[in-house]
Amino acid sequence: MQSPSTRRNQELGLLLLAFILASGALALVTIALRPKNYDLMKPLPLVLGVVVAYGIAHFMLRRFARSSDPLVLPIAALLNGLGLAAIYRLEGTRDDIPVGIAGTQLLWAVLGLACFVATLLLIRDYKEIARYKYIFGFAGVGLLLLPVTPLGQTVNGARLWIGFGGFQFQPGELAKVCLVVFFAAFLAERKELLAIASRKIANFHVPDLKHFGPLLVMWGLSLAVMFFEKDLGSSLLFFSVFLVMIYVATARFIYMALGATLFAVGAYFGYQTFQHVQDRVTVWLHALDTRYVNDESYQLAQSLFAFATGGLFGTGFAQGRPDLIPAAHTDFVFSVLGEELGLLGSSAVVLAFMLLVARGLKIAFNARDDFGQLLAAGLTVILGVQTVIILGGVTRLMPLTGITLPFMSYGGSSMIANFILIALLVRISHQEAAEPAPAHTAEILIGGRT
């Protein structure tokens, strides 16, 4: 184990590199947009904002979570910086991307970092939040279903937003963090019970039927999200996160098998019932079909063209035409980088997400108690699954379901929720490094049982 100061210095080194990359990207965009008479003062407020906000967050980590993981904050800074540059590059190129939107995004990032610091200061011991699990559970379900109420607003066919006084928010983003806290506390209490295989069906040891209850409830909730909010991405996200958490808790493969079956049933049912699900699948299968390419699959096709144009090294900042992709600044921000930074640039983004997930799983692995382990695993799985859903969608690996790319897509709700999420990970990693290990549990492996 490295000393706390080594870890913080590593973090500072990586943060400085992330600052160089963010400001470099913003400067290159500025130069490339008007090569003859560029004004490097224009993106300066954005650069300063990023440096000051992440600098303060780093300082707070030095004070309040010295032993925490050194990679989480710099990776978030890198992704945030690249996203900001992409949004800055798109400003004013499309009607739905007005000038000044990069500034708004920076404001969201600053607000997100404020929530990051506030979470660190508020939750000094992550074990304590397990006590409020039912509050988190009800808050999560409430937030999730809030858009169904009259407060809700329908945007692009999905009823995901609530609005009051011109201010819009996506409560589902916060709901996912609340629900993971609840799942973690709930499963930590019942893991032994859920893992007992008391029945034997065709040579398989199967837990008692009543223990499948929580899985069915989650399935119902995911279906409700799909039916009432027409949001396939969130529905898939919630269900898969719960499934992974119950697997981490019990190491029983039967839950995965049953969950996959339930998912298949739900997906088939959704496909039969909803026109928009069928549309998504059609677009996915026939993205470049001349019947759809100018209409239904226009967005996906443009995204594919963007990646193709990018090639290995990309066109260079502001040299491509990513503005042809509808929603380029939100769901399709990855395609923008794919075009302008090429395969190398977009691979680096994927690598950054992989490192973030790897760190999260390591934090989960090292956690001293069941709750911490499940909480870290669940939070990490949210980040990972969300990334896979949207990256798979924009590259036509799987049917596209609109969901934000963490730290990169334009949008406040997602930014704030993801910063709270990594604040919890950082808090758990600090506690596992700072508190002395209990004498006899150090070598116990996770989940292994005969």
Added chain:
Amino acid sequence: MPTIVLDLLKYVFLAVLYIFMARAVRAIYLELKPERSPAAARRAPQPKPQQRRSKRSPRSVKVIEGEGIKGKTFSLSDELLVGRADSCQIVVSDSYASQVHARLFTKGDQVMVEDMGSTNGTYLNRQKVTAPVEAFKGDRVKIGKTVLELRR
């Protein structure tokens, strides 16, 4: 600014991007690298202060840590099986232990500890037991969360 410079700057940017990745991976590597490699540790001669007392081999096992059976003492007559199965002499209710996890047996004057192919391993004084190994008075055997101490 001419396009060629912009193009060059693009390559510089991509290079810096991968320097970031390399440094992040290096930080992970430095964290994983043990201060002394496990192979070297295994080769190094283990100090065995108990060796001198080999004649005073243990006669019983006391449960130091373990749900439900903490504080119990078992006498080491011939063979003791430890595990979750009811057929074991020492039955542990420990989700990290295997059904038949480990075996303690006497060989002449010696007491030996053997791992019975458990999932999470058996540890003698924090050393993983791979083959039957002699145990001495005061040694601790860890099975899942359960800790046994060898006594006189």
